[in-house]
Amino acid sequence: MNKTDVIIAFVILVVALGLGATQLIPKKEPAHAYVSVQIDGKEVKKIPMDDAHRGKTYTFHAHGGTNQLIIDEKGARMTESDCPDGICMKMAPIKRQGEMIVCLPHRIIAEIKSDETPTMDLLLR
Structure with missing residues (x-):
């Protein structure tokens, strides 16, 4: 050598090391974040991620199946689904803008969105 x-x-x-250190910088969570629940690409419900909605369970029926979404201190997560694979229930809770949970058999998407415009492209996170 x-x-x-x-x-x-x-x-x-x-x-x-410099690139790795950028992952340690705390991310600012948007003040007006909400869960956008979409069925077949159409938004059917906007659930604010605030204290008033924590602990509540929301049920969605689509394509012959049922999904339950709960919002708690960890974020939003699917707790029940009668789809054959159940992958959506195994996904981690979502909390930051751009994260999503997808149930393909029922065509349901739960995505964190915000009314605020991000200061940088989400792909750069």
Whole structure:
């Protein structure tokens, strides 16, 4: 290993650590976040992510099936679904703008949205 290899390895290490450190910066949660529940791509319910709706369960019927969504301190999550695979119930709670839970058999999407315009592109998170 010569001197040039050591310098290149050091530069790559510094860049990798710098990019990794950006993930440690706390993300600001939007003040007016809500859960947008969509069936077949059409929004059927907007549920604000505030204290008044914590602990409440919402039931949605679509395509011969039923899904239950609950909002708690961890975020919004699917607690019950009678779809064959149940993948939507295994997904982590959603809390930040852009996160979503999808139930493909029932064509239901629960997505966190906000009235505020993001300061940067969501793909850069």
